[in-house]
Amino acid sequence: MKKSFLILVVLLISGMMSAQNGGNDMKKFESQLPQEGRGNVRVAYQGKAIDQMIYEFMEEQGIPGMTLAIVQAPYIPRIVGYGVTDIEKGNLAAAKTLWPIGPISQGFTAVAIMQLYEKGKLDLNDPIGKYLKEIPEPWKSISILQLMQHSSGIADYREQKAFDVSANYQPEQLVQMVATLPLAFDAGTDVKQSATNFLLLTSIIEKVAKMPYHDFVKKHQIDYLGLKQTYFGEDIPNVKQEDVTTTANVHQTFKKDKDYINPSETTTGYVEKEGKLVVAPTISPTSLKGFADIWASAENVSHWDIGLAGSVLIEKPENRDIIYKPTKLANGKTVPAMAGWQFYNHKGLMDIKGNVSGHSAFLSRFTDASELVCVTLLANKEGVDLTNLGRKIAAAFDSSKMGTGANDDLLYTYESLFSVDETMSKIEKVLKTMGIPVFAKFDHGKNAEEVGLKLRPNQVIVFGSPKVGTALMQENPSISIELPLKISVWEDKNGSVWASFPQMNLMAAEYDMESNPVIGKMQELLEKIVIKAASQY
Template sequence: MRFEYLKNGRGSSKVEFMSKSIDEMIYEFMEKEGIPGLSLAIVQAPYIPRVVGYGVTDLESKRLVSSKTIWPIGHISQGFTVVAIMQLLEKGMLNLEDPISKYLKNISKKWKDITIFQLLQHSSGIEDYMKVNSFDLQKCYSVNQLLDSINKDNLKFEPGTDVEISATNFLLLTEIIETITHENYEDFVKENQIEYLGLKNTFFTSNLKELKQDDLVLGNGLHELFKSDKDYINPSETTKGYKEENGEYILRPNPMEKNAAGKGFSDIWASTENISFWDIALAGSILIKKSENRDLVYKPSKLKNKKIVPGMAGWCFFKHKGLMDIKGSIPGYSTFLSRFTDKSELVCVTLIANKEGIDLTELARKIAGAFDKNLSKIKNPEKFYTYESSFNFQDTIERIEKEIKNLNIPIFAKFDHSLNAKEVDLNLRETTVIVFGSPKSGTSLMQEDQTIAIELPLKFLIFEDEDGSIFIEFKFLESLMEDYYITDYKKIKNMNNLLKRITRKAASIYNTID
């Protein structure tokens, strides 16, 4: 057969998952989630074989998303800060176990023994200025104003004993970088990462004014300048972000220039192609020279009580060998970057959408599966929501139970099928079902169709696959509307979203989507 050799390469040349092309999967996802625009970049090292834009950059001018569209990359920005710290480590200018008081004066006495490593790990216990009631991302803040907005004398937990993501940690890291280098944090990153790698479509918020963007008003909504100025041929253009409330799209103003809010944490704009280029450099020794230093920040870390943390510097790690991802939601946008770093895989997926509150994880896994079927781990995406946990089996169960109880939802039963198998001299990988639900919500569904009682209460399946990866799975509730006489779509949708939120919070140590 002609081109038969293509089937033996790395991944399918047809780039489809379960008979659906990447384009089909993305358009279906965008329609379901109501996303105006989205950008995708795929790395199959050392190549970037696919960079594609879908939809529009904004609902007003309806500019098309392109390969050079510029997005705020949200929490992926932490990666640039981490690289800067590790570069200073390799120059012998700091030690990760240095107390931050060595570099930062006039700080709280409670902070003086917190280490640089604990800031990177988000195990400092320092309050997140973004979660203070008075914080407004659209206001312009100085570093001192942000630090003054939090309670410096009240740590959330003893440093090094727990993990909770905090933008304040990375703000302090940028201050340490500036103290050591005697130069602006942004300048240091531009010199040693952005300009060093030749990333023409990567900017700090304060540099966005450097972009030459066509004013479509001058052309009555049409591009005109590309006809006379080469810089406007396939131009780099910024996007606008949105949130959805009651079916209406609300524009979320982009962060102001020269604003310390988000500094070192969510302050970079880039194209997905540039993120992929940076990511390839990150995988090798181009940005961080020594493998042992890369391992410090790109592998699970330990707390001082010896507990293993499946995360570091915003990255989450999984049992799947070499898999790590970083994701989150900021006002107007949702971002995702996953890296399959094992030598047998070397696939990375970057996705950015201009709507907040969207978890792109499942879509990214299916896209990765289009390049290598072993990467998806999703067997029935039409019927079930399948989400990999970064925790071990028992911790995952405990975290799910905690999230359910926090919502005052009763847990009715827990079935340990692997234990039951042992009692009859059979072997079964870890498989547990948690049965829970709200009698009020369940009864209202049974009032519409009593036979739906066979589907209730709700269930979470937690299982270990043949490779040791831990997954949380539940049945999409939309299917109940197909099988029963249920008409209240809003109720079903809200219940489904609640199950997703419980899953995400239980599965990730750095959840910033909900």
């Protein structure tokens, strides 16, 4: 018995020493291996790995499929597919999946214009009437640069009742939809995104380059960079895709044809209607020319993005600056946007994003030399804002530089393009448009100044619907402490401006009201208000 007991003690001590040595072994390379930032293998943000963040986001938003690509120039160290690209067929989202990249397509158009500019083929200040003789007279004095800036005031044909994203058009047919409409503002005095601007740019490219827009971009960007999974919509029929509906939803061709191993497949887009996902209208190759007409894999978007980092696509840095810096209008106003890109107070941060039938797309670039992280997210559900998810993913690579500085589980936090004052003013305008009453506004920065203290700009607005709030209090009177609703707008130590509010699902859980559908609608409303106020487009 004694002998058995001694053996057990020895084994336990040996095990403990082995575990301790194992722990020491884990730390013995600590001085050599990256512990944070570039090359760190522990890519997580606020305790959540990237996969977990994406899984939770897709579940919350009802997204069938998504592909993520990460750039740490000149590398693309991570390309991951999640979910399915077609609910009915069960095709998987993968590295080579082809997604319509929506308004990111504007970047290809802008690069094409700058390439012609560098060759001396056109001047950005040329009036577009010099190249386009058949456009309405009021448009002719608008400059090429103003089309790129979205400062033309020309109406967006996508907003017209006659527009059908699935229909095939000639450019003049789309122009005709808005030809008789007055300019929204005098050219060069404001910025409003319009697909018509970029449609006109493609026509100018064709006139100057003496070849179709499609061919010019393919030659000087797609083929030049070797992008094997980047296509114009008109070329999609050439992509080899197996019709799995003929084989009981199971891929078979890859067993006998190497081209079907890890195939490039197009996605099916979805929209939410009455709480269910339904197939969105197909996108015609000609309905969004120059604005949202390109399909690509997330990897190829990232590859093209790396090409933007230096002189590969646009040779001179001063020319790159024209399209990768805020717009300076002729009237002296500065707008934090250009050619579909938006620019933040965070040094070197820019993004381009948006929706196209059944899909959402996002590309952010942290271009400061201390960061150099770019995030591409492509999803097959329309109307999803991927900005916050993209920010958290970037922060997983260096939270001290790219994080929000707030607890993102507790607060919904969205970076604004504008100052605290301007963001708050825009929130008030959005609330007024929605008919939502404002009850109070607090300027904490001003209050601090009045008592001799310093505080970076920080404001809170209080608002809500008494009818909605009363219904919630009828269910649980104690929730009154959380009402009315509040949005805080604040500036951090680096000059970035954030708009934030409490996550409504956490509030619901605190009061045992998770099943109340009003709470979810409140979250959607608050997100809509913040995103609209904090964004240019």
